[in-house]
Amino acid sequence: MPLIETQNITKRFGELEVLKGISLTVQKGETICVIGPSGAGKSTFLRALNHLESITSGKIIIDGEVLDDRENGINKSILTKQQESDILLEMGMVFQRFNIFPHKTVLENVALAPEKVRKVSKADAEKRARDLLETVGLTDKTDVYPAKLSGGQLQRVAIARALAMDPKIMLFDEPTSALDPELVGEVLNVIRKLAQDGMTMLIVTHEIGFARDVADSIVFMADGLILEQAPPAEIFANPKNEKTKSFLQAVL
Amino acid sequence: MFESILHGLRQIAGWIIPLAQAAEVTLALSVISVVIGIIGGVFIALGRISRGKILKRICGAYIFVFRGTPLLMQLFFLWTALPLAIPALTMQNRFLAAVIAFSLNSAAYQAEIIRAAIQSIDPGQMEAAKSLGLTYSQAMRLIIFPQSIKRLVPPIGNEFIMVLKDTSLVQMISLVDLMKKTNQIQSSAATALVYLPSAVMYLIFTGVFTWLFNRLEKHHARYE
Ligand SMILES: Nc1ncnc2c1ncn2[C@@H]1O[C@H](COP(=O)(O)OP(=O)(O)OP(=O)(O)O)[C@@H](O)[C@H]1O
Ligand SMILES: [Mg+2]
Numbered sequence: 001m002p003l004i005e006t007q008n009i010t011k012r013f014g015e016l017e018v019l020k021g022i023s024l025t026v027q028k029g030e031t032i033c034v035i036g037p038s039g040a041g042k043s044t045f046l047r048a049l050n051h052l053e054s055i056t057s058g059k060i061i062i063d064g065e066v067l068d069d070r071e072n073g074i075n076k077s078i079l080t081k082q083q084e085s086d087i088l089l090e091m092g093m094v095f096q097r098f099n100i101f102p103h104k105t106v107l108e109n110v111a112l113a114p115e116k117v118r119k120v121s122k123a124d125a126e127k128r129a130r131d132l133l134e135t136v137g138l139t140d141k142t143d144v145y146p147a148k149l150s151g152g153q154l155q156r157v158a159i160a161r162a163l164a165m166d167p168k169i170m171l172f173d174e175p176t177s178a179l180d181p182e183l184v185g186e187v188l189n190v191i192r193k194l195a196q197d198g199m200t201m202l203i204v205t206h207e208i209g210f211a212r213d214v215a216d217s218i219v220f221m222a223d224g225l226i227l228e229q230a231p232p233a234e235i236f237a238n239p240k241n242e243k244t245k246s247f248l249q250a251v252l
Numbered sequence: 253m254f255e256s257i258l259h260g261l262r263q264i265a266g267w268i269i270p271l272a273q274a275a276e277v278t279l280a281l282s283v284i285s286v287v288i289g290i291i292g293g294v295f296i297a298l299g300r301i302s303r304g305k306i307l308k309r310i311c312g313a314y315i316f317v318f319r320g321t322p323l324l325m326q327l328f329f330l331w332t333a334l335p336l337a338i339p340a341l342t343m344q345n346r347f348l349a350a351v352i353a354f355s356l357n358s359a360a361y362q363a364e365i366i367r368a369a370i371q372s373i374d375p376g377q378m379e380a381a382k383s384l385g386l387t388y389s390q391a392m393r394l395i396i397f398p399q400s401i402k403r404l405v406p407p408i409g410n411e412f413i414m415v416l417k418d419t420s421l422v423q424m425i426s427l428v429d430l431m432k433k434t435n436q437i438q439s440s441a442a443t444a445l446v447y448l449p450s451a452v453m454y455l456i457f458t459g460v461f462t463w464l465f466n467r468l469e470k471h472h473a474r475y476e
Contacts, residue, residue, distance in 0.1 A: 052379050089385045099380035103398050103475050113384035116394065145475040158380075165384060 001064050003028050003169055003200050004049065009058035011044055018044045020224035026202055031195045033211035034204045036221035037247060042204040046171045050093050062087050063168060092162030096174040098154040100146045106133065107142040110161045118165065132160040136190050152183030156190055170194065172203040208251050212236060220244045264449050267437055274433030275453050281429065282416040284351050289358025290408065296363035297370060318360035324421050327353040331425045346427040358415055365407045369400035402472035409465030413458050
């Protein structure tokens with residue numbers, strides 16, 4: 001059973017149709033990188049999975065549960081609010097602009113949601129937060145306020161913060177594109193480590209080299225559609241779609 | 253010359269106690285109204301930014317009415333209407349009428365201040381909170397409000413100073429505040445000298461509160 005399955009998702013902002021029928025499955029343990037030109041709808045797709053946008057029509061099935069089954073924006077899924085939020089908790093999200101809470105220390109950023117949402121005790125939440133901060137290499141920054149951190153460090157806090165909720169799936173929306181070039185590597189290494197540890201991930205990225213390294217499969221999106229999906233070796237050596245070809249020529 | 257200065261100082265010394273007693277009314281009215289106004293303002297602001305269309309309208313209308321009519325009219329209206337609405341009250345309940353009028357009025361202004369502060373917070377903060385599973389009210393309470401406080405403090409400080417000065421309107425309903433007392437002394441002693449200690453008292457209040465609000469602002473900006 002796939003962890004994520006979308007069937008023919010569409011999304012309209014007023015007259016503008018941004019997603020025109022996205023069907024994608026992500027198996028447990030798979031890392032899928034989504035590439036494509038600006039405005040393709042990549043962010044909108046990730047945000048729709050996480051209910052930061054509501055889709056217009058189509059189905060979203062997470063770990064076998066039908067989260068959305070929509071027609072003209074109306075959800076036919078029969079989940080209660082509680083079930084819905086439980087399913088949403090299976091997905092952790094990392095944003096391009098980090099969205100770290102500036103008024104909380106690094107440790108508090110990571111421990112907050114487990115404590116308030118999962119009702120873990122403060123001591124346990126903080127212990128787990130320290131462990132996670134160690135795995136992202138920030139042991140020495142636990143009690144610092146975010147204003148003192150570099151972009152790369154902030155993004156690693158954001159990854160630890162998402163992981164603290166023990167999600168089954170991690171969604172990344174261009175996690176390195178707001179970073180100075182010299183800081184990109186430290187963040188990509190953390191994500192690479194997650195891939196090796198078997199995390200299921202959907203990563204929107206412009207880092208083609210990284211995608212080639214880490215992805216089990218590359219999805220090429222343009223104009224609200226998935227135009228091509230193939231393992232990296234195949235799509236980079238031998239893209240089938242004309243648009244994929246010209247996009248890859250431009251970025252490689 | 254020396255004699256008349258001494259005489260003036262003696263006069264002023266004699267006014268301090270009555271002025272200070274009246275100033276209690278001014279201070280109590282301002283502080284209570286601004287505090288109630290903040291609480292009311294939070295709810296009206298939340299209504300204004302909520303998705304509920306009707307709630308949004310009601311809160312918008314509230315702000316429109318209380319900012320769009322003279323405060324003095326609101327004061328007169330409450331003073332005269334309260335006894336009609338609640339038979340236990342009479343027009344002698346001047347302080348209560350004033351507190352209600354100033355609180356309702358201040359809530360309208362503060363709602364706009366609070367709404368602006370909330371909306372100035374990067375929407376990414378709410379998205380991150382939601383993606384971590386926080387409910388809307390948790391996100392507001394733990395993430396959005398704490399960050400908006402440092403942006404709220406300076407305009408609420410201004411609002412407080414405006415209210416403190418506006419409370420001088422209560423002399424119109426014969427409530428004896430600092431301003432009313434000053435005028436009473438002025439007319440019986442027939443000297444403009446009384447405005448001096450009275451103005452100093454107003455300045456002490458606004459000065460102390462300005463200082464307090466500055467401290468508060470610094471405190472809430474400490475993590476930057
Ligand atoms: N809230 C919104 N309201 C209206 N239009 C929107 C909204 N969000 C996104 N869009 C539009 O949807 C289209 C797709 O946007 P999206 O951000 O998903 O693209 P993207 O593939 O992530 O691009 P990029 O690589 O630039 O991040 C764009 O044309 C964008 O202007
Ligand atoms: Mg995007």
